[in-house]
Amino acid sequence: MLIGEVARLSGVSTRMLRHYDALGLVEPTGRSSGGYREYSPDDIRRLFHVESLRTLGLSLADAKRALDEPGFAPADLVSELIRHTRARIAAEEELLTKLERVDAAAPAQWGDVLSIVPLLRALESDSSGRRQQAVLTADGSAALPGPTLAAAALAEDNLNVAGALQWSLARAAGRGLAELAAGLESDDAIVRLRATSAIAKVPAAEATTLLRQALDDDDATVRGRAALALGARGSADAVPALLELVVEGQRDVEAAEALGLLTEVATTGEDIVGALTDRLGGAADPAVRLRITQALAEIPGPAAQAALVVLTDDGDRTIAATAAAILHSRDHD
Numbered sequence: 001m002l003i004g005e006v007a008r009l010s011g012v013s014t015r016m017l018r019h020y021d022a023l024g025l026v027e028p029t030g031r032s033s034g035g036y037r038e039y040s041p042d043d044i045r046r047l048f049h050v051e052s053l054r055t056l057g058l059s060l061a062d063a064k065r066a067l068d069e070p071g072f073a074p075a076d077l078v079s080e081l082i083r084h085t086r087a088r089i090a091a092e093e094e095l096l097t098k099l100e101r102v103d104a105a106a107p108a109q110w111g112d113v114l115s116i117v118p119l120l121r122a123l124e125s126d127s128s129g130r131r132q133q134a135v136l137t138a139d140g141s142a143a144l145p146g147p148t149l150a151a152a153a154l155a156e157d158n159l160n161v162a163g164a165l166q167w168s169l170a171r172a173a174g175r176g177l178a179e180l181a182a183g184l185e186s187d188d189a190i191v192r193l194r195a196t197s198a199i200a201k202v203p204a205a206e207a208t209t210l211l212r213q214a215l216d217d218d219d220a221t222v223r224g225r226a227a228l229a230l231g232a233r234g235s236a237d238a239v240p241a242l243l244e245l246v247v248e249g250q251r252d253v254e255a256a257e258a259l260g261l262l263t264e265v266a267t268t269g270e271d272i273v274g275a276l277t278d279r280l281g282g283a284a285d286p287a288v289r290l291r292i293t294q295a296l297a298e299i300p301g302p303a304a305q306a307a308l309v310v311l312t313d314d315g316d317r318t319i320a321a322t323a324a325a326i327l328h329s330r331d332h333d
Contacts, residue, residue, distance in 0.1 A: 001039045002032065010047060018049075025064050026050055057081050123148070126157040135164040146175025153198045154183045154191050162194065170201040177202060181210050189219040196222050200229035212237050224250055232260025234265040245273055246289055246295045260298030273303040282305075286316050295317050297326040303328065 007014045018028040026047045030038035039047070046067065053063040058077070065072050122134030135149070148171065152167040180202075183195030196214045199207045214226035217235060227241030228251065239262060245255035259272050263277070273296065280292045293311055297306045311323035318321050 003028070003039070006039050006044065006047070008279065009142035010044070010051070012051065017154055020047070020050065020060075023060060023064065025067075027061060027322075046286065050269045057085065064224070083152075092237055094120065123152050128161050131158070132161045133163050135161065146172045146177070147179050148176075150176035150183070150198065153180070154186075154194050156194065162197070166198045167199040169198050170203065172175075172202075174202060174204040174206060177204065177206055178209070184210060184214055184217075189217075189222060189224070192217060192222050193225060196229075197227045200225065208235065211235075215241055219243075220248070220250070228254055228258055229298055231255070231267060234262065238274065243279060246276070246291050247279055247283070249291060250286070251294070252291050256295035256298040259295060260300065263299055263301065270301070270303040273299055273301075273307055277307050286319065287314065289314075290319055290322060293322050293326075296321065 001009075003014050003017055006012070007017060012020075012097055017026070019104065021028065026043060028037040028039045028043055030040055030095070049067060050060075050063050050310050053066055056078075058066065058081070062077060066074060066077070066212050107224050108309070125134075131152075135152075146169065149165055149169050152160060153169060153176075156162045156165055169180075177199070180195045183191050184199075187233070188190050192214070196211070196217075199210050199214070208230070211226045211230050211233075212235070214222055215230070217223050217226070222243050224245050225239040227245065230238035231242055238258065242255040242262075243260050246252045246259075259276075263272050274291050276295060276299070280289055283292065285291050292300050293308070293314075298307055298309075308323045308327050313328065314320040
């Protein structure tokens, strides 16, 4: 088979076939009566082997080694190709993410693109100060899209930068909530906590729904953060988790304040007082009983007043004195 016919049937150009011949990669073994290159069936098979190896990413030199060297170890080369391919895919995915973030900002002019790209780079900086400055700059000018802010918030471990990101998300009218909701499904409790903290700053009704979802989280810190945010929003769904915060001594002062607010806007004081006194009766640890007593100070109304009167006769002198001091303070308010 002459070179022109091989090129037509294989899709390999005559120029490339001559290059293969010069490299000794695919050499036609015959010549026609006119002196033209003539490829045998074995030559054609070798050509297709070369093309197959090239589709895997092998260089021409590696393809020749694979076909000609008996001791050539294909597994080693394939493993190397896998590593290179994964690195290339990761780089392409990173580029795609950056392009999507620029596109999400809906730039109208190239000047907009040129102002957004440095902000995106700054968000990836190792300097927390530069990241924070990027967030504050973006909020006032070429605002970064909500999904970009949300992705940064889920990855941010610096409290100051995280606060700036949460502030920007709060001003983003609910944009980025879908990405934060995905953060609630992370296997990493730290990411779920970051998502909950960011969602807590967003005033949208959808954010309240997501916070209720976080009340079922396996991590107590995530549950507590969601409960405090829901309590501030007047949601009675937070009451059980707030009670747990008081009992466990985790942000118990804030939890007690939230319970006090809920007696006014979401449920009756009697319900919360009853829940607190139930915990009081089952608690042997004086520290737990003292925290519950102190929490009753935040609950208005006669039910809490009556519970505190009972506690003035408690067998623990500290608890009795605390209850008396709370009652005295109430009498003078």
